[in-house]
Amino acid sequence: MASISSLGIGSGLDLNGLLDQLKSAEREKLAPITQQQRSYQSQISAYGQLESSLSQFQDAAAKLNNAEFFQGVTSEVTGSAVTAAGGSDAAPGRYDIEVTQLARAQSLAAAGVTSSSDSLASAGTLTLSVGGGDDTNIEIAADSSLEDVRDSINASGAGIRASIVNDGGGFDGSGTAGQPYRLVLTSEETGTESQMSVTFSDTGSDLGVALSAMTESVTAANAELSVNGIDISSQSNTVEGAVQGVTLSLAETGTATLAVERDNGAVESAVKGFVDSYNKLQTKMADLTSFNAETGAAGELLGDSTLRSVESQLRNVLGGDAGDGTFQMLSDVGISLKVDGSLELDEEALGEAVSNDLSALSAFFTGADEAGGLAGKVDGVLGRMLEDGGLVANSTQGLEDTIERLGERYTRTEESINDTIARYRTQFAQLDSMIANMNSTSSYLTQQFDNMNAQLGRS
Known part of the structure; x- marks a missing residue:
């Protein structure tokens, strides 16, 4: 307990000041508890940083644990006739393309009417079909206008778009003066079917x-x-299957050249990301366990068994065998595990592996199943660390x-201090x-005594 001093001299005592000093001294019992809480909270924060770094490394490993990723392609089109999008099953090669005709959707135009908003004074069933498919029946009320008919068709889901055209009284020379409003129907799909x-x-x-006089x-x-x-x-102008694994979008008539190649750059970038992510994790773990001998400053997880x-x-999973194929260890693909725990990438060796034996590289990282290759093993270890109930x-x-227990202890100690101060207050009141x-x-x-001395004549 800290030393206390009375400020009272002579006939008075500063009991309030003394009580405040006692209270401050008693509350110092709470300081070690608060300090412990802060220390443990710092460790929780450090675990949060560790978890974040582990998750980022897991994401980098998961990207390499997908055999389709290693089959990715890039496509480049020379010419404006088409654009192309390649899938993982696209066959690398060069393709010369010539577009001689674009697909078009059929359009039908009805005969003209006087007004698009006036009632057509008719009621009945409008039947639509596309490509010989199922009929769509639309009930038309007697007071419907051409605009109402258009809206009903568009809301029917028949696969037909309806619009109204004002042809000025002479559409292709066949319109009738005074009847310029014509219903135009267009199939939502292209092609003769x-x-x-x-x-x-x-x-x-x-x-x-009007409908019986429709023209194409x-x-x-x-x-x-x-x-x-x-x-x-x-x-359709979207063509699939003309080139294996590639979707062609026809833009205009003309010629174009399509070049499909394996996306080796994406694979090399993903492997480099794997190495970089692991090294960032190593740097974070080194920071959390650091110790400065001169200042005495230490990382929040110095000596921590979990870390x-x-x-x-x-170290065990990265330093072990990943399979029985051409590549069995990280060093076989240009990645070495250094003494300080970090990984070092030989980009030239990796480039040769990607260019010369991509399938073996894929097998090394992906294995026969999700947990078989190196990336799968890393993902499995990290998953067990990061899952609920994990390390x-x-x-x-x-x-x-x-x-939480320290909080309960803090509350009990504070209550004890309050009781002690209350007891001091009672004792001081009695003393006062x-x-x-x-x-x-x-x-x-x-x-x-003064009165007695005065009576006895004593001064």
Whole structure:
């Protein structure tokens, strides 16, 4: 307990000041508890940093634990006739493409009517179909306008888009003066297999007359192209299968050249990311366990058994065999494990592995299943560390439980201090009262002695 001093001199005592000093001295019992709480909270924060670094390394490993990733391709198109998107099963090669015709959707135009908003004075069933498929029946009310018919078609899901065109009274020379508003129907799909059929049950009504006089304004057409001299026809301008694993999007008639190559750069970048991520993890673990002999400053997890276990498990998986193929260890693909725990990448050796034996490199990282290759083994170890109930979570939970117990201990200690101060306050009140009585008695006796001396003639 810290030393205390009374500020009272003579006949008075500074009991309030003394009580405050006692209270401060008692509350110093709480300081070690608070210090422990802060220390454990710093360790929890350090575990959070460790978990973040482990998760980033796990993401880098997971990227390499996918056989399809190693089959990725890049595609480059010369010419504006097409664009291309390659998938993992695309066959590398060079393809000469010539587009002679784009696919088109059929359009039908009805005869004109006087107004697009006036009632057509007809009621009946409008039947639509596309490509000989199922009919879509739309009930048309008697007071419907051309705009109402358009909206009903667009809301029907029939696979047909409806619009209204004002042809000025003479569409292609066939319009009728005073009747410029024409319903135009366009198939949502291109190609000859998406031609439309339109009928209306009340053929004698204004709507029926307009629909029965429909003309084809755009003829349905298939896309026509050739790939390396092989003729291809497609219902759509998006062509799949003409080049294995590549989707061609036809933009215009003309020629183009498509070059498909393995995306070796992406693989090399992913392996480099794996090495960099692990080295960042190593740097973080070194920071958390550092010690400065001159200043005495130490990392939050210096000597921590959990972190030592993390380091040991990672060293074991990275330093062990990953399979029985061409590449069995990290050093076989240009990655060496240094004495300080970090990884060093020989980019030239990795480049040779990617260029000359990509399938073996894929087998090294991915293995026969998700847990078989090096990346899978790393992902498995990290997964067990990071899962609920895993190494990091259990250590964090243990610290949180300790902090909770310290909080309970803090509360009990604070209650004890409050009880002690209350007892001091009662004792000081009693002391204050006793001294007051003694002072009063002393004053009375002094007065009596003075009176006696005066009566006896004593000065």
